[in-house]
Amino acid sequence: MSIRQLKTFVAIAEHGTFAAAAEAMALTQSAVSVQVKNIEDEMGRELFDRSKRPPVLNEAGRALVPHARKLITEYDALRDHISDDSAYEGAFRLGSVGSLLTGFIPSVLLTLKERYPRLHIELASGFTSELVTLVDRGALDAAIVSDLKDPPAGLKWMPFLREPLVLIAPPDAPDITPQQLVETYPFIRYVPEASVGKVIDAAIRAAKLKPREQMRLDWIEAIEAMVSAGLGVSVVPARDHLKSARPPVRRMAFGKSTRYRTLGLVERAENETETVSAPLMDTLRAAAEKIAK
Template identity: 40%
Template sequence: MDIRQLKTFIAIAEHGTFAKAADAVGLTPSAVSQQVQALESEVRAELFDRSTRPITLNSQGLQMLEAAQGLVRSADDIVDAISGRAIGGTFTIGSVRSSALSLIPRAITELKKDFPDLKIKLHVANSDELLNDVVTGRLDSAMVAEYSGVHSSLRWSPFLREPLFAIAPKGTRPRPAEEMLSDLPYVKFVSRFPLAHIIETEVARSGIVTNVIAEIDTITSVVACVVHGLGASIVPWSALKETSGEVVAVPFGAPQIYRQLGLVERRTSPRAAVIDKLHGYLVSFSGDYGVAR
């Protein structure tokens, strides 16, 4: 098995036929066929369902595809690091569904200017999946909240420490968060994310008695409910950047509660230079709440 075989195999999976894959990798269809036969012989399994037209990957082929993509990416990263050539290949970043997710596209836009030969992909999932994908190499880095379950092979670097605010519909009389949340119907953020736990822990500690009118699993939807007058809620600073003047916001917690977001990466990542640049842009876009490395 060599990298050329794996790249050819990936091309077949992406283009659907041996002929199209041959054009993509600069080989003849017969050479592509020979590489596939050699690969299947080495792994001692057929990788395609040849009864369909066009052919498709079978279960072993799908398993092989995931491994091949990781191996090819790692090989390209190592060559880039050793040779000093312009960084290319694919950089895959993950992110939780966070109100701060809007920072990632802005950072990616700037990153593409620094690394024009680099193809960048964004994958959104939950924290556990993202952390596992970084450990296994399916992701180069991921944006996750401060998390106690980070594997020892990973490094988590915060880029944002943002305060939480109690918010209410426009026109609401400003008053302490405890009063506002007790007096108005409560739009509750419900999820597995650490943010939901932080909020509910402080609500309980403060002795706030809420009248829950809705339970919502995304911060964006929570803010929309408040903007349209459904009730009050608690959200981080990043959720309020686009709602200036649409809600009344007061600090939540005594002292005010903060949460942190950061980038997680493998401690020996060959994409360290790219991740460092990405982190810098995220810090910059976080304004006063950015956390430098």
């Protein structure tokens, strides 16, 4: 969990409601809810009694408040004594799944460059399985990967963003149900060997869709371009960070419940570059929170 999330948690305790904390922190209420859920996931327990309206702190939540305040105070004191970039310099080898290389990763790298000008990030791309192997071998310091449910021994995975899966169709597709669109158009499948491909396949089965597969591609941008050209339909992550930089397609929910891909940072549990991965994780979470607004 990040200091930003702890500050939001303390703001809820001080102001009484998620809505009041959102106003105090200049966030939307949904962004506050996401931060609280991240803290609860990492703590492994609920911190609020949601049977009450509005939700109130439960016993575990009340116990956490003084510890959170102490951590925030110590963090602020540390920042007062250490310049922003003095501890962050040299090379940091970062990997990322390809679907984040447009939009999301550039903005994250720009933020890090502005804050830590002496830090040089070397970027590589690949599938989740490839990147995890490189981190495990020490060829990468960390990597941003998708849906790493059981990281290998010695690695830790820290989720920071959940993206809903959506059905995409050509912009001039008829106004019919997702099931009818899948029956009408050929299906363009994201390769099932990739982690997000497995998540997509599970969502298709859960929605009881019966696609007529015509293509298998390993690049989401290529899939969206094919769909935009009218060559089929597909299921992909929503990628809300690219609202103005992608081909025109129709996007819609499908199935009885929304399925998600989860993105996170994987690194070695005993990481010599942890001083760099900590601000990187904070920057990733801040970027994810902007998407949630």
